[in-house]
Amino acid sequence: MRAAVLDGPESIDVRETERPTPDPGEATIAVEASAVCGGDVEAYHEGPPGKDSVVPGHEVVGRVAEVGDGVTDLTTGDRVGVPWLHEACGRCVACSRGDEQMCPDREITGTDVDGGHAETLRAPAAYVHEIPEAFEPVETAPLLCAGVTAHNGLRAAGASAEDRVAIQGIGGLGHLGVQVADAMGADVIAVSRGEDGRDAALELGADRYVDAEAVDVAETLQELGGADAALSTVPAGEAMSTLVGGLAENGTLAVVGAPSDPIELSARHLLDGDRAVVGASSGTRAERERHLAFCARHDIAPWTEEFPLRDVETALEAVEDGTVRFRAVLVP
The missing domain is CATH 3.90.180.10 (Medium-chain alcohol dehydrogenases, catalytic domain)
Incomplete structure (x- = not known):
């Protein structure tokens, strides 16, 4: 063979x-x-x-x-x-x-x-x-x-119907995460670099698209009310850090990407809002x-x-x- x-x-x-x-x-x-x-x-x-x-x-x-x-x-x-x-x-x-x-x-x-x-x-x-x-x-x-990993990440983040859910990275994992979150009934916010991904993200079921090259992701998410749950699928710790700043109170970021660089966290931001960062496996x-x-x-x-x-x-x-x-x- x-x-x-x-x-x-x-x-x-x-x-x-x-x-x-x-x-x-x-x-x-x-x-x-x-x-x-x-x-x-x-x-x-x-x-x-x-x-x-x-x-x-x-x-x-x-x-x-x-x-x-x-x-x-x-x-x-x-x-x-x-x-x-x-x-x-x-x-x-x-x-x-x-x-x-x-x-x-x-x-x-x-x-x-x-x-x-x-x-x-x-x-x-x-x-x-x-x-x-x-x-x-x-x-x-x-x-x-890819599918079950994205799904497990959303569960680990506590995503549910009507939550604002941010999905970072519209690739092999993220495009499935958008579909799963949409099927859950969430308000899905797709986050990616550049405008090339906007049409695909919206077609997949995202309600909104945030261009990480054009705006401050954390500030934009907070202006929308903060992400109740977030899923990061990108292999970049620096990018993941922006999602932490965009979490709502009691919000959770689930990490399923595997960056080589560290994720920077503000302990005060976590403590003041009971926010959390978790990992999720396959x-x-x-x-x-x-x-x-x-x-x-x-x-x-x-x-x-x-x-x-x-x-x-x-x-x-x-x-x-x-x-x-x-x-x-x-x-x-």
């Missing part, structure tokens, strides 16, 4: 590899779509962590090709999704309290084990998600990480199931651009350059 093998920093090659077979409790999946995440771009530059090579990709939809011994809830031909979390131990403190994504012994799809930028991958049957036939593979794959199996059901009810789908598997480097470059609107998806 063909797979995109990352075998060093900025060294990824689509080549013939051995097709995997399922161990007991596992299934092999014939890939229909594998979305490209920002984490894939980071891995591309850094190389495979602690190993010679790996096949990236952790937002995957395909059909079950074969099941291993002991698998009774999947059959050949079922459409399934393979997410970021490959497997957790099920015994540690984090797993015991329901936070399997925080398991210290977790394995990550496309990092610790081969992922979906390939024609076939294998995964534990207990960690894949059955995908209804009505779901399009290319549109569904990004929901398995979520559990149960949260992913709820997110998929929510998207089905509200007709939420990512904006995608398809790339053939052989053009994996082109897709990675497009994601890094921000030229994709808004999620690149590889198809074998």
